[in-house]
Amino acid sequence: MNKLLVLILITLTTLADAQNASAIGDSLYALGDYSKAITYYEEASETEKIAISYDALGNGAKALQFYKKALSVKEASLLTQYNYGKLLLKAAQYEKADSLFQILTKASPKNSEFVYQLGLIKEKRNDSTAYPTFFYAHVLDKNHQNALYKIAKYAAEERDFDTAKKHIKSGLEVDANSTRFLQLKAIVAFVEKEYHTAAQTYEALLKLSQSNIPQHENLAVSYTKTNRFEEAIEQYTLLINEYDDKNPSWHFSIAKNFEALRYLDKAQHHFEIAILLQDIPLDNSYVALASVFKKQKDYKNQLEALQKAVEENPENGTALYLLATAADNYFEDEASVIPYYEAYLKKFGENVQFSEYAKQRIKDIKTDLHFNKN
Template identity: 30%
Template sequence: MRTVFKVAILMVFIKAEAQSSALAVADSLYAIGDYTWAINHYAQSNVSNSSLQIARSYNALGRYDKAIAQYEDVVAKRPEAEIAGFELGKLYLKTKSFEEGRKLFSKLIASNDSNPEYHYYLGEIFTELNQPASSLNSYKKAIEKDSQHLKSLFRLGKYFVLKREKETALRYLNQGLDVYPDDVSLINLKALAYFNNDEHHVALPFFERLVELGEDKEYILSKLAYCYFKSWEFEKARTIYDRVLSLNDENADAYYHLGIMHLKEQQADSAHMYIQKSIEVQTPVLATEYEALARIERIRENPRKALEYYQMAHQEAPEVSMLFHNVCTLADQVYDNPEKVLPFYEEYIDRYGNEKGYAIEVVKKRVSQLKQEIHFSKK
């Protein structure tokens, strides 16, 4: 009897050793990223943590359907397994299973309301479900639990930057920057909050800081250059626009503003070259470039060519009455025959007669003058 008992104990010991050995091997394989073999060894172990590790391995392999099934099995058998529930919730979000994720994170919050990550991820799910009020509420709860929760502060800052609510955006962004002053995402949003509010001189140092931190992407350099341009720091603007063009030689905005800087400095030929290049790289062509070329031709005292460019600009943006007003005034300079000029002004009235302001009154007065000139010329 004692012999049988000893054999039984020995068998249990051997089995435990085997399972322990399989778990150790599985953990080693998992640690070096050999997930398929790790799954095989975890399956040989009856240790409770093995099921969770199998789920993690499938997740790492990108086999999300199997990972979800394994996680769900763990959570069903051990509802108190909070870590497994958290990982499953993030996987629901990743696989766009938003309703399942909403239910799971709501359940996690009900059992542990103090965890800011749960509120943050519930906010992410509400964002994906296009429920902004609920998502904002979740992000705010996350920073109530942890005032330094950068991901939630970023989300709130981004939302209010897009809504152009500068002061509210800055409140959250500054709160995050107090924690991590060199967070490039928060600095970028702060720069945009000022930039979108036309406070280019205030936005400028934040874009400079982004470049110092290695964020020399095209869109950041373009905004930095524009801030220099708006601050009349043309040499710095030119230098940065040259960097933009080294990254993308079809950046129409860079060519356009280089042209405008030359125009402001009365360098008509250089201005014309850059504006023309801006037009060449654009599809479709925008009215602002043709309007700039027209202004260049006026400086060159070439009203006929300026008229052509204003007519082209008007074709691109027929809703802008001022463009056609310039067509009328230039036609007045180009043609010495009132019968040729009158149709331009009459077309202006037909198109924009319902507008109010000084321009329409000037046009109506000029129509009367032209009709009188035509009348007296026929006597």
């Protein structure tokens, strides 16, 4: 057997072994056994597959290292460059990623995914041309849902809600259960105070097992705004029990819903907790608590709560006026009430929200006192 034939046989055997190792590596990769797959890919000198496997393991540094090696030893395909570019983006190497996708979009100008990836890079770099790049990706391919979501989100952030709604509708026509488009729809409806739509959309997200604090908060507010007080209480109860039982805003809000349903003891309880936690303006909390005492006809505690509200914020005109009305409810001696109304007028003048009511009440009390005296 001559030397050339031996060389050919050795080469064929080596190729067969490499192909076999590569095939075994592919099988292991498909099963998620990436580390073992790498061993066989190394045997087969499959540099790009090694890079892909390291990426699957979450080892971005190693993946980049082998992609560079793969790109240096042969002319890289568009797919290899695309995968490398995405990895550069994930590794926050934005300048390199941008340069690569600029090249790719020039090489394949009608490829919407290349344009979309370029948009993602621009977005990360706070480049103002990110939006038109996403828009162009969608022009190239109307079925590109990722690009559609980006332009819908951008329109929402710019408060161009009509445009946002149009794109959101298109996204949901393709996939009615798309959580990202549903979340965007809910937020837009909530910001626009379309609380029925917001509630309906947040409910759809709950059915899809989507759960987070802003979602439950916005749903609770939407229920309150649409007079669905019991359902609002359920959401605030969930927030308090599962996320933070020391959140004063949630205690304050659940108290308002209990008050609306005339569960006054529960309302009082949560108002008092909100006051103790002290993270929200106390004057408003005391005003709200006073409202519950009034409904309970507990005028003494109503008066004391409003006195505390005024102490907390002497500039709260509503609290000072309500203090006068509370004194009116509590004191049997009407002469004792006049100074409270006069204090309100002296503090805020005679041309403010409740001034006419205050002046009329002073006049009525003085008239009553005059005739009673006579």
